[in-house]
Amino acid sequence: MAIWDPTASLSDEFFQIARNVYKEDPNWLPEDESEIRTLFGPKNPFFEVGKVWLATAGNTRLVGIFDPRVSFNEQKVAYFGFWETGDEQEVNQSLFSELEEWAKGQGADAVYGPVNFSTYQDYRLRLTFKGQHGPFPAEPYNPDSYNSLMGQLGYSVAMKWESQIMSEEQITFTKTVLRPMVHQQLEAGGIVIESFTPELWLNNIENFYDLINVIWADNFGYYQIDFESFKMIFGQSLLKKLCPQSSVVFFEKDSRQLAGYFISYPDYAPLIRNGNPDRIPYNQINFKEHRPLMESPAALGKSGAVHPKYRKVGLFSAMAVELASRASDAGYSHTIAALMRSDNPSTKIRNLLPEGLNYIQELREYGLYSKDL
Numbered sequence: 001m002a003i004w005d006p007t008a009s010l011s012d013e014f015f016q017i018a019r020n021v022y023k024e025d026p027n028w029l030p031e032d033e034s035e036i037r038t039l040f041g042p043k044n045p046f047f048e049v050g051k052v053w054l055a056t057a058g059n060t061r062l063v064g065i066f067d068p069r070v071s072f073n074e075q076k077v078a079y080f081g082f083w084e085t086g087d088e089q090e091v092n093q094s095l096f097s098e099l100e101e102w103a104k105g106q107g108a109d110a111v112y113g114p115v116n117f118s119t120y121q122d123y124r125l126r127l128t129f130k131g132q133h134g135p136f137p138a139e140p141y142n143p144d145s146y147n148s149l150m151g152q153l154g155y156s157v158a159m160k161w162e163s164q165i166m167s168e169e170q171i172t173f174t175k176t177v178l179r180p181m182v183h184q185q186l187e188a189g190g191i192v193i194e195s196f197t198p199e200l201w202l203n204n205i206e207n208f209y210d211l212i213n214v215i216w217a218d219n220f221g222y223y224q225i226d227f228e229s230f231k232m233i234f235g236q237s238l239l240k241k242l243c244p245q246s247s248v249v250f251f252e253k254d255s256r257q258l259a260g261y262f263i264s265y266p267d268y269a270p271l272i273r274n275g276n277p278d279r280i281p282y283n284q285i286n287f288k289e290h291r292p293l294m295e296s297p298a299a300l301g302k303s304g305a306v307h308p309k310y311r312k313v314g315l316f317s318a319m320a321v322e323l324a325s326r327a328s329d330a331g332y333s334h335t336i337a338a339l340m341r342s343d344n345p346s347t348k349i350r351n352l353l354p355e356g357l358n359y360i361q362e363l364r365e366y367g368l369y370s371k372d373l
Contacts, residue, residue, distance in 0.1 A: 004052035004063075006042045014054075017061045018084045021143065026275020027134025028141065032283050036082075039117055045229055046117055053102045055095050059086030064099040065117055066106040069223040075372075078103035080113035081123070087145050089152060096153050104373050112158065112220075112370045119222060124161060124366040125150070132364055136267045136300055136336065137282060139163070140366045150369050157367035159220060160342040164350065165298075165362040166324060166335045173357055175325040182318045189313070190254060193322060196247030196261055198239035205231065207258045215305045220368070240286040241265055245330040246299050248322050250315065262304035262319040264327060266290075266297045267336070299327035299335045304346070320349050339366070 015033050022028035038044065040052070046067065053064035065079040080099055085092055103111050115123040124140040127147060135141035150156075166174075186193065194200065201208065209230050216222045246264040251257065271290055272282045280290065291297075301323050306315045324335045340346045342365070350358045 002054060004040065004054045006040060006044065006047045006052075010037055010040055011056075013056055014061055014082075017056065017059055017086075020059055021084050021086060022274060025134075026273060027269075028274040029135055029137060029269060029272055029282065030274055030279075032281070035283065039121070044117075045226075051106060053099060055098065057095060058088050058091045060084070060088050060091045060095060062092075062095045062099060063116075064102050064111075065115065066103060066108060067118070067223070068107075070118075072110075072112070072220055075109035076107050078106060078108035078111050079115040079117075080111055081116040083114050083146075085146070085149070087143070087149070089149065092149060092153060100371070100373055108373060110370055110372045111155075112368060115368070119220065120225070124368050127157070127160075127365040127367050128363070132362060134269060134273060136269050136298070136338065137265070137272070138302070139339070139364075147367075153371075155369040155371045158370035159368045161339050161366040161368075162342050162347060163339055163364040163366075164337045164347070164360050165364075166337070166350075167359075167361040168334060170350075170353060170357055170361070171324055171328050171335060173353060174321055175328050178321045178352060179325045182321045185314075186250070186318060190252060191250050191259055191315070191318075192253045194249050194251065195244050196242070196249045196263060197244040198242070200249060201239055204258065208261070211258055211305060211307060214308060240288075241268070243287060243291070243299065243327075243330070246323055246327040246332070248319055248326065250319060258307065259310050260304070260306035260315050260319055262316075262323045263302055264323055264335075265300045265302055266294060266332070267300055268294075268297075270294060270297070296331060296333035299323070299330075299332040300338045301335060302338050316346055317349050317352055320346075321352070 015031060018031055049069060050065065050067040055062050061082060061084055062080060063082040065081055070077050100111060114125060122138065125142050125146055126140045129144050209227055213224050243264045243266055247262065249261040250259040252259055268282070268285050268290065270276065271280050271293060272285065273279065301320065304316060304319055320337065327335050337349065350360065
């Protein structure tokens, strides 16, 4: 165990543990080791305020993260993250005990996780597996045994998220029946729809920054980062992967006030998964080059937000209808409403569909665990 020094370099052992855990799993999406090294390095502004604890033992690795800016339910919170293990109960008992003592010493009242530095990065565990396929990019993915280990370590699920996969018949109804109704309502309300392109994002990035800070202010683990860090996280590397054919942005027609946006990505998993002998590292993926390599991938509705002014007028549902319709027009096989908080009204979008169509074809669930100290 050691307090992490960001001027040091992560050992290959740290990454080898994950490779060992998933070596027989063709669906695993290998880690972006260069990105992770950057997160643990001196260029990460986290280290101006936060501290990291890191340990490896046997075939297990564990990281503790404390950011004094983060609290939840009036508690100071520490995170555990980057957790991978070969199902070693005694090793995990020992490492988590050490992490929890360290977290107490930082003033934390509870530990939540997994969270890899912040909710801007990967976090949560996948809870459901039976009859389901491998992960899409940025979807939590782990052996099912991790969830039973969490219980043995005294952790319980504090919050849940879900992804819903829409069927072909649901998409057809959405496109042919709901879409014309939505367009009529938007026109009457003075809202215009535009394609969400990288150029549009970069030309309006300050407006998006302001909107996101308003929308996400009450989310778990959220703190406002500076504008330059925001541009770094949501800059060109992210933009080159989005689908401009299905991503949408809504503006108020007269004022050009940003009303909401919904970003879509192709499911690049077949190109980047562990079992692809010609796999492409995710950090090299870009829409223009790699979308044509996939005949009919799923469209991932990954990040959507509505200005508070429009939350009660059904704008999020309207954006979802438009995104799913555009994805169908662009040749996607189906749409996945990805990573929604289970208590969020966005999970009820299927209620726009009539009886007989308002089912969930496939539901994937994810959890964030916690333990009071």
